[in-house]
Amino acid sequence: MENMQKLIAQYPLVEDLVALKETTWFNPRTTSLAEGLPYVGLTAQDVKAANDRLTRFAPYLANAFPETAATGGIIESDVVAIPAMQRRLEEEFRQKISGEILLKKDSHLPVSGSIKARGGIYEVLTHAERLALEAGLLSTEDDYSVLLSPEFKQFFSQYSIAVGSTGNLGLSIGIMSACIGFKVTVHMSADARAWKKTKLRSHGVTVVEYEEDYGVAVEQGRKAAESDPNCFFIDDENSRTLFLGYAVAGQRLKAQFAQQGRAVDAEHPLFVYLPCGVGGGPGGVAFGLKLAFGDNVHCFFAEPTHSPCMLLGIYTGLHDALSVQDIGIDNLTAADGLAVGRASGFVGRAMERLLDGLYTLDDQTMYNMLGWLAQAENIRLEPSALAGMAGPLRICASTAYQQMHRLSTKQLSNATHLVWATGGGMVPEEEMAQYLAKGR
Numbered sequence: 343m344e345n346m347q348k349l350i351a352q353y354p355l356v357e358d359l360v361a362l363k364e365t366t367w368f369n370p371r372t373t374s375l376a377e378g379l380p381y382v383g384l385t386a387q388d389v390k391a392a393n394d395r396l397t398r399f400a401p402y403l404a405n406a407f408p409e410t411a412a413t414g415g416i417i418e419s420d421v422v423a424i425p426a427m428q429r430r431l432e433e434e435f436r437q438k439i440s441g442e443i444l445l446k447k448d449s450h451l452p453v454s455g456s457i458k459a460r461g462g463i464y465e466v467l468t469h470a471e472r473l474a475l476e477a478g479l480l481s482t483e484d485d486y487s488v489l490l491s492p493e494f495k496q497f498f499s500q501y502s503i504a505v506g507s508t509g510n511l512g513l514s515i516g517i518m519s520a521c522i523g524f525k526v527t528v529h530m531s532a533d534a535r536a537w538k539k540t541k542l543r544s545h546g547v548t549v550v551e552y553e554e555d556y557g558v559a560v561e562q563g564r565k566a567a568e569s570d571p572n573c574f575f576i577d578d579e580n581s582r583t584l585f586l587g588y589a590v591a592g593q594r595l596k597a598q599f600a601q602q603g604r605a606v607d608a609e610h611p612l613f614v615y616l617p618c619g620v621g622g623g624p625g626g627v628a629f630g631l632k633l634a635f636g637d638n639v640h641c642f643f644a645e646p647t648h649s650p651c652m653l654l655g656i657y658t659g660l661h662d663a664l665s666v667q668d669i670g671i672d673n674l675t676a677a678d679g680l681a682v683g684r685a686s687g688f689v690g691r692a693m694e695r696l697l698d699g700l701y702t703l704d705d706q707t708m709y710n711m712l713g714w715l716a717q718a719e720n721i722r723l724e725p726s727a728l729a730g731m732a733g734p735l736r737i738c739a740s741t742a743y744q745q746m747h748r749l750s751t752k753q754l755s756n757a758t759h760l761v762w763a764t765g766g767g768m769v770p771e772e773e774m775a776q777y778l779a780k781g782r
C-alpha cells in the first residue's frame with residue numbers, strides 16, 4: 343500500500359492504469375535511431391543473417407506448406423487500404439483521421455495465421471539448421487528441400503522442443519516443429535482457446551494445460567525442458583532469435599511499399615501500431631522497421647487495459663521487475679494474445695529509446711472495432727489484433743505529440759498509419775460468430 347503510494351507519486355500515470363482507464367503515454371525519452379541502436383545489442387547484419395536463413399529454408403517451406411508455394415516459400419502478408427473502416431472510425435469517434443490507414447494482414451500469414459508465423463517458425467528453423475549443420479548432415483549451400491526426407495525426420499525425432507504460450511506462439515512452434523520431425527510440447531496458459539489446443543493435438547503436439555496465466559506456463563515449460571539435454575526451450579521472454587525472426591518484416595515492408603509506390607520520408611511519415619503481449623513480436627517488428635525507415639517511422643505498442651505490462655515496465659523503467667499483478671491489475675482480457683502480466687525485460691530495455699509511445703484500450707473497444715472491420719471491409723480478426731486500430735485516433739487527437747515531434751498539418755495529412763493486424767486468420771467460424779456478437 344505504502345509502496346503503491348510512492349510509485350504513484352513518482353509515476354502518476356500508474357493511477358490511471360490501476361483504474362483500468364484507456365491511457366496513452368508518449369515517450370519523452372525517444373531518441374534518434376543512431377542514438378538508440380547501440381542499446382538494442384543487435385544490428386542490421388543480424389537481421390540480414392535472419393533473412394538469409396529464411397531464404398535458405400524457402401525451398402523446404404514451399405514443399406512442406408503448399409500454401410507458401412506461390413511466394414516461393416517466403417511467409418509474408420499483404421498490406422491493404424481500409425478506407426471504409428477509416429470512415430467508420432471517424433464517424434464512431436467523431437474525429438478526423440489525417441492521412442491514410444493501412445492494414446498489415448499478419449492475421450492471414452500462412453502456416454499459423456498470426457504474427458507468430460514470423461518469430462516462432464524462424465526460431466524452430468534456426469535450431470533445426472544448427473543441429474543438422476553440427477551433425478554434418480547439411481551444408482548452407484544445400485537445397486534445403488532435403489530436410490523433407492525420412493532420414494532428416496528420423497534425425498530430428500531424437501530432439502524435442504518446449505515452449506510456453508497463450509496460444510498463438512504454441513500454434514506456430516508446434517506446427518513447425520512437428521512438421522520438421524521434432525517431438526514438441528506446448529505449455530498453454532489458461533487464456534489459450536480450446537480450438538488452438540485441439541488443432542495442435544491433431545498435429546501430434548503434446549499440449550500441457552495450466553489453470554494459471556502465461557508467466558506460469560512459461561516457467562513450467564522452462565523447468566520441464568531443463569531436465570532433458572536434448573530438449574530445447576524456446577524462451578519467449580528473452581529470445582534474440584525470435585526477435586530477429588520478427589525484425590525481418592522491416593525490409594519486407596519497405597519492398598512492399600516501394601512496389602505500391604508509397605513514399606516514407608520526412609514529408610511522408612509512417613506511424614505503426616503494434617499489439618503487445620510479452621513484447622518480442624512488436625519489439626522485433628519495430629526494430630526491423632526502424633532499421634528500414636529510420637526516424638521517419640514512429641512505432642507504438644498497444645495493450646489491453648487489463649494487461650498493460652510493457653507500458654508499466656517502460657514508463658517506470660522497472661521493466662520485468664514489476665508485473666501488472668503487483669499493482670493490483672488482474673491480467674484478464676479477451677485479447678488472449680496480449681494476456682501477459684510481466685513484460686520481457688530484454689525487449690523493454692532494447693526498445694525503450696526507439697518507441698514513440700504506448701497506449702491501452704478496453705476489451706469492449708477491441709470487440710467494437712472487430713465488428714466494424716468485419717462490416718466495413720469484410721476482414722475478420724481476433725480481438726488482440728484490433729489493439730492497433732485505436733492508434734491513429736490517439737495520434738491525430740494529440741497536439742502534444744505533434745508538437746513534440748514538430749509534425750506539421752501537411753506532414754500529418756501525408757501520413758501512413760499502419761495497423762498491424764496480428765492474428766485471427768484461423769479462428770473457427772463459431773468462435774468468430776461469438777466475437778462478432780460482442781461488438782456494439
Ligand SMILES: *Cc1c(COP(=O)(O)O)cnc(C)c1O
Nearest residue numbers: 510619620621622623679764765
Ligand atoms: C503474441 C501476439 C501478439 C504480441 O506478441 P508478443 O511477442 O507476445 O508481444 C499480438 N497479437 C497476437 C494475436 C498475438 O498472438
